[in-house]
Amino acid sequence: MTSVLIVDDDVAFRTTIGRDLAEQGFVVSLAQNAAEAIDALAADDFDILLTDLRMPGADGIDLLDRVRTLSPRTRAILMSGFASARDYQRALECGAVRVLCKPFTSAELLLAIRQAVDCETGFRGSIHGLSLVDLLQMFHFARRSLAIVVDGWAPGHVFLEDGRIIHAVYQEQVGVPALRAILAMPAGSLRTMVLPPSTPHSITGDFDALLLDALRALDEDGRRGDPELTDFDEPATGPGPAPPRPRLEVYVERLRKLDGYAAACLVDSDSGVVVGSDGRGGGLDVHAAAACFAEVFRLERAVLARLVPDDRLEDLVVTLDEQVHMLRALAAQPALFLYVVLDRRPGTLMLARFALAAAEAAHDV
16 A cells, blocks of 8 residues: 655644545555654655645755655655745755645645656656657557646647557547647647546557558648647637737737846646746746746636636736746636736836736737
């Protein structure tokens, strides 16, 4: 059975999580801080470490760093309701399989643990320069069973069983048409997840023939009907009328006139993927920050919808010692938000809000 060590200074939280996991068949141990967790890891072997970020004494990041040498086979999951973009990045660098944003559901926790268990005989991390076709071929030859999530303007899913492509989903499309639409996506990010039980088999046939036929069809089509659009001025394709994508340059043109402007990008809150950036960073990894803030934006929007269903979220502001991070909701595309980074100067936030409102009024975006 899978053993789990839960580390959290909130006794009610760790007890509740521990009870729920025990009912699911896990062997559970509890610790109230990093020091107790280190003692437990030195005494016993644990498959999964589930740790909070903020605790008295050493925090969750410090614990993750120690676990790498103290218990290398233990896979870690970080929990936090206050993780910054830097915390998110450091957790991954220290070997965390997932970063769970509190509050999370039991289903989200179980999925994270399943992903951690699946990493026992392999590596997990970020690799640049590989295409989706490269990954499909690698997993085919390795006879892996998993799901590949392709995050972009709209996420796509490709499911493999023993190295064979058995199912694909993209928007309303299923099977081979969905696979072709996903392969046509010009950019995005790739991640894997555990193959869900009872995954349907909408695709059959030889792997090589299937892949070659799909790529040949895309080449012959000249990428017509591409589901991913790189030009923000054009409307998205698909059934029924679709609103045009907001044009990032409309906002950036005005933001760059402000003293203290550092960076801006357009983010899909459902996937955390940056779908447009002005190329500036101001020393900040905007992609890592976007992945963290997307979850915050999504949760805040859901809470507001429950509390005040007739109102809408306009923006969220995170104030740091030297910077202000603003998440600006876009009325035309509720799933998107504009992520703006500003130096913390008097009046900068107010001027940025005026600039964005003027851009929306002038261009109706």
